[in-house]
Amino acid sequence: MVSKQERLQEFYRRLTSSAAANDCDEALELIRQLLNAVEDELSGVPYDPANWQNDGRLYPPLPDSVRPVAGLPGVKRFRSFRHNTFVAVNGAIEIRTIDGTLELSKLGRDGRGVPTA
Amino acid sequence: MNPIEDLMTKLTRHFPQLSARVDPPSVPDGSWWLDLNLSGHSATAEWRPGRGFGVHSSESDSYGEGPDEIYSDVASTFRRLKALLERRERTAPPARSVLRTLRESRSMSQEELAEQLSVGQSAISKLERRADVHLSTLRHFVAALGGVLELRARFPDRIVKLVDSDSSSGEAPDRDTAIVVASAPRRSPHKGRRRGGTLRR
Numbered sequence: 001m002v003s004k005q006e007r008l009q010e011f012y013r014r015l016t017s018s019a020a021a022n023d024c025d026e027a028l029e030l031i032r033q034l035l036n037a038v039e040d041e042l043s044g045v046p047y048d049p050a051n052w053q054n055d056g057r058l059y060p061p062l063p064d065s066v067r068p069v070a071g072l073p074g075v076k077r078f079r080s081f082r083h084n085t086f087v088a089v090n091g092a093i094e095i096r097t098i099d100g101t102l103e104l105s106k107l108g109r110d111g112r113g114v115p116t117a
Numbered sequence: 118m119n120p121i122e123d124l125m126t127k128l129t130r131h132f133p134q135l136s137a138r139v140d141p142p143s144v145p146d147g148s149w150w151l152d153l154n155l156s157g158h159s160a161t162a163e164w165r166p167g168r169g170f171g172v173h174s175s176e177s178d179s180y181g182e183g184p185d186e187i188y189s190d191v192a193s194t195f196r197r198l199k200a201l202l203e204r205r206e207r208t209a210p211p212a213r214s215v216l217r218t219l220r221e222s223r224s225m226s227q228e229e230l231a232e233q234l235s236v237g238q239s240a241i242s243k244l245e246r247r248a249d250v251h252l253s254t255l256r257h258f259v260a261a262l263g264g265v266l267e268l269r270a271r272f273p274d275r276i277v278k279l280v281d282s283d284s285s286s287g288e289a290p291d292r293d294t295a296i297v298v299a300s301a302p303r304r305s306p307h308k309g310r311r312r313g314g315t316l317r318r
Contacts, residue, residue, distance in 0.1 A: 004177065011180075044221075046227065046242045051183075053186075053187050054182050054184060056210060059183065061181075064144050064147040064148070065142070067140070067142065079150055081173045082161065082178035082179075082182070
């Protein structure tokens with residue numbers, strides 16, 4: 001089995017090297033597909049989203065974890081335990097820890113990142 | 118006041134210096150988050166309406182992890198968070214399933230074990246997450262991995278073997294083991310079960 005940290009790095013590598021998404025929905029779907037693919041290949045833990053508790057597998061943000069971002073109507077925030085995932089209308093993606101540290105930034109279809117206030 | 122706001126109120130009353138921030142959902146029935154920090158020691162609670170509270174204060178904070186611990190009500194969540202903050206403790210992921218570790222130690226996938234037991238892979242997945250398992254199910258599980266289940270009760274003056282599903286294996290019984298309480302008829306674990314069936318709890 002591959003460690004959680006190595007799997008996370010592999011997910012970030014695939015996300016960074018994939019083609020830019022066109023909008024918020026595509027960006028979220030890209031995250032979902034790539035993270036699930038990495039975990040299917042490397043975690044050894046079956047996909048079981050109904051199991052809420054930590055089962056050793058990394059799961060993509062849930063659609064119902066969406067929040068608006070004040071002053072940025074074109075950006076959506078998806079909350080998870082220690083992270084916020086931001087997706088923008090241009091398909092850009094940012095993953096930050098809840099204290100704001102940037103872990104990943106991916107540009108959108110227009111070559112720009114997630115807008116900032 | 119909803120349950121997570123109630124939880125925050127209780128915690129901030131108990132810890133006047135606590136930094137506490139609620140992150141509300143924007144959709145009905147979405148998760149509420151409560152981020153806590155007491156003198157640099159952080160913890161997070163998630164409240165899912167209808168499902169309860171998740172608590173996470175782990176050193177491991179990988180993207181996409183679920184909560185380490187689940188609680189059903191405000192009182193028990195408060196007690197746990199209070200202890201975590203007071204003692205500056207961390208949560209840990211649930212212990213890795215003994216059955217899963219055992220299966221992996223035999224280099225067998227869930228699919229392969231399911232094939233041996235003539236059940237679906239999901240039945241193995243569920244079994245490995247259960248806290249309590251029938252002895253008969255455990256016996257089949259171990260047998261399918263090529264092992265023999267034994268269960269003993271240890272007393273100050275003797276050891277009683279409760280389960281010995283391999284009494285005809287030719288091995289000499291341990292000294293002072295005399296009672297076989299739950300030895301099932303020997304049979305192949307392949308027999309009598311349909312693919313896609315379920316294993317007893």
